[in-house]
Amino acid sequence: MHIAMIGAGYVGLVSGACFSDFGHQVVCIDSNAEKVASLNNGEMPIHEPGLAELVARNVGQGRLSFSSDLKSAVSGAEVVFIAVGTPSRRGDGHADLSYVYAAAREIAGVLPDQAVVVTKSTVPVGTGDEVERIIREENPDAKVAIVSNPEFLREGAAIRDFKHPDRIVIGTDDARARSVMAEVYRPLHLNASPILYTDRRTAELTKYAANSFLATKIAFINEIADLAEKVGANVQEVARGIGLDNRIGQKFLHAGPGFGGSCFPKDAMALIKTGQDNEAPVRIVETVVAVNDQRKRAMARKVANAFGGNIRGKSIAVLGVTFKPDTDDMRDAPSIPLITALQDMGAEVRVFDPVGMEQAKKVFENVTFCDSAYRCAKGCHALVIVTEWEQFRALDLKELSTIMACPVIVDLRNIYSPEEVARNGFLYCGVGRPKSVAY
Ligand code: NAD
Incomplete structure (x- = not known):
């Protein structure tokens, strides 16, 4: 499958590298041009055991690349993950969703018709609804589906956690999106990691309930x-x-x-x-x-x-x-x-x-x-x-x-x-x- 991963931070970079290791074709996009340049030079922007080797192997075999060119990466993707930061908003402690919504706005006009958009960032209940509204505003006729797929990896053991998760949570009511996501995670499912299908709001809440x-x-x-x-x-x-x-x-x-x-x-x-x-x-x-x-x-x-x-x-x-x-x-x-x-x-x-x-x-x-x-x-x-x-x-x-x-x-x-x-x-x-x- 062709995957675009928006955000090449702790989660986006590890997830993108692991998906490419499963055999998918992955482009990790980051708005931080310095980060993209250093990744293209083989330098890791974060310390995570095993990551440099994993990235080098998949870049070398032509399945993983890094880019700042969101438009061309997204326009060729079947699945677009949003893995940007959701820090605490200064002053009130709500999740700051400005990066997620900015990413949604940026992809809205260039998404292929049948694309599946997946929020991997940790986002409050209802964020998927707003991402969908933003995308439909720009692109009312597209048969795009918006899925919640929270990530549970731990830094320091991120690759192992990603490849051997206790469970994978996929939140969507859209049957086509479910089967696309099943294909994305097929190698893990074959590894006996259970996939839990839920509606989108339930998936969003599950992540917060787990961490809390x-x-x-x-x-x-x-x-x-x-x-x-x-x-x-x-x-x-x-x-x-x-x-x-x-x-x-x-x-x-x-x-x-x-x-x-x-x-x-x-x-x-x-x-x-x-x-x-x-x-x-x-x-x-x-x-x-x-x-x-x-x-x-x-x-x-x-x-x-x-x-x-x-x-x-x-x-x-x-x-x-x-x-x-x-x-x-x-x-x-x-x-x-x-x-x-x-x-x-x-x-x-x-x-x-x-x-x-x-x-x-x-x-x-x-x-x-x-x-x-x-x-x-x-x-x-x-x-x-x-x-x-x-x-x-x-x-x-x-x-x-x-x-x-x-x-x-x-x-x-x-x-x-x-x-x-x-x-x-x-x-x-x-x-x-x-x-x-x-x-
Ligand atoms: P991070 O800050 O390390 O990475 C986010 C990246 O997104 C940055 O490199 C930033 O430059 C990039 N970015 C922001 N806006 C962009 C845009 N519009 N286009 C392209 N790139 C953009 O964050 P992280 O730690 O990877 O966390 C990402 C999300 O995953 C958060 O919601 C977090 O809560 C969740 N999460 C994190 C962990 C973890 O251990 N770090 C684990 C599970 C879930």
Whole structure:
């Protein structure tokens, strides 16, 4: 099939490359000419494991290309995906749909008669109706169908997730569009990934419900972690004790500094807005967002509490600033409010991240950027692990104890055993475990 993918970001680029790997003919279009130029030079605009090889293979075999020329790419496509950003709108927290509607306007006049237009971007209920209205306004007689096909991949594991999804959700009442989409996803369906056909509004809501539910699990276990600290229990064992129950499941039950990233915060907020607009408030998610917002700064208090509440003049090493490992994405990363709060308390902050440094330099001011974990820790009063990159799991504690000014480790991802760290002469603060310093 001939596919045009509008938006070559985390989702569009991965989806486009994977579709081409299935044998489809794919053009990824991006309005950012620099991004297109670097993709055409074989340079990846994002860090995603396996992506460069996947792209190179499919470009080399002539199934994948990159362009800024939307008109010619779309006019030759049977299926046009819209995978542009839907960030939070400044000021009110609704999803900003301006990129989606702009893309719809741009394609309206050049779509082939039988094209299927698919919103892969995460969009609020009713967005597909508006995309359809925009396209029909320009092109009233076209037999175009508009489908919702939300994406559930996770950054850092995006290719595996795309190729082995738990499910594929396709929202449309149009029988022809369903069969076109079945053809697009045929290789995955043969791989036994279930396809769930729904109406368009149901598909749109499903994506927000999924992300908000996962965010709720994280916020829940974080509050249980706080309680565990106060009552002398171990949140990791509680999480295992509840997670082994199949009705609950073990995933997304890791206590930490609060959820962040390019999806959960904005999607939870957009669901809240949809609920309020429709007089069906989703109060649980409203609370989840409030609890999570407070948590980020509370993590800075946890660091301060290791020093009796005062970190003025102290030098703090932060390891890991991206919102999760294996990505360079800094959008809404928990490290941002944490570092701001540490600076507000008078601390001097040093930072190291294995791949996020370039992005971090665009975000943080007045921090010292270091090129290794050990150079970051040198002379510091506390080491704070914020993102659980693999390379932070086996730090040489003996070496750290000799180079740091003060032996304090604040492990916001619980990747160390408190006993092991303590044996090496450190004060250890984890999250929701015995010997954790409560905030
Ligand atoms: P992104 O910001 O990385 O990429 C969006 C791309 O679209 C950018 O490269 C931008 O230049 C391009 N663009 C914007 N308007 C355009 C236009 N009119 N024509 C051509 N290109 C245009 O965003 P992302 O992280 O890939 O997210 C895209 C959507 O997918 C969002 O709705 C997001 O919520 C959703 N989503 C993201 C993830 C994730 O992990 N990042 C996972 C699932 C769903």
